[in-house]
Amino acid sequence: xxxxxxxxxxxxxxxxxxxxxxxxxxxxxxxxxxxxxxxxxxxxxxxxxxxxxxxxxxxxxxxxxxxxxxxxxxxxxxxxxxxxxxxxxxxxxxxxxxxxxxxxxxxxxxx
Numbered sequence: 155x156x157x158x159x160x161x162x163x164x165x166x167x168x169x170x171x172x173x174x175x176x177x178x179x180x181x182x183x184x185x186x187x188x189x190x191x192x193x194x195x196x197x198x199x200x201x202x203x204x205x206x207x208x209x210x211x212x213x214x215x216x217x218x219x220x221x222x223x224x225x226x227x228x229x230x231x232x233x234x235x236x237x238x239x240x241x242x243x244x245x246x247x248x249x250x251x252x253x254x255x256x257x258x259x260x261x262x263x264x265x
Contacts, residue, residue, distance in 0.1 A: 227264050231256035 157165070184194060214232070218224040235252035242248070 223264050227256060227259035230259055 184191075214228060217228055231252055234255045235248050238251055239245070239248040
């Protein structure tokens with residue numbers, strides 16, 4: 155199936171509108187006096203950490219402990235990320251260098 159330029163444009167517009175609605179709707183609904191809700195404040199404090207924990211579990215869910223080649227790159231990368239984050243306390247640096255370290259381990263060291 156081939157889309158015309160107009161159809162492709164309309165699909166992009168609808169997807170953009172849907173994304174904007176899901177991003178902006180909570181701010182529009184919770185503005186004013188409802189923004190001081192202690193439950194919403196609590197969720198704003200704990201959900202970022204919960205999301206990071208969920209991503210860590212998701213990334214490490216398929217580790218195979220049958221051979222050291224199967225799990226050692228992940229263990230080394232997670233250790234590197236933990237030490238780097240403890241040292242520098244910079245999330246972007248930890249994620250970027252941790253990803254780089256893992257890719258180097260998987261593609262160069264543990265081939």
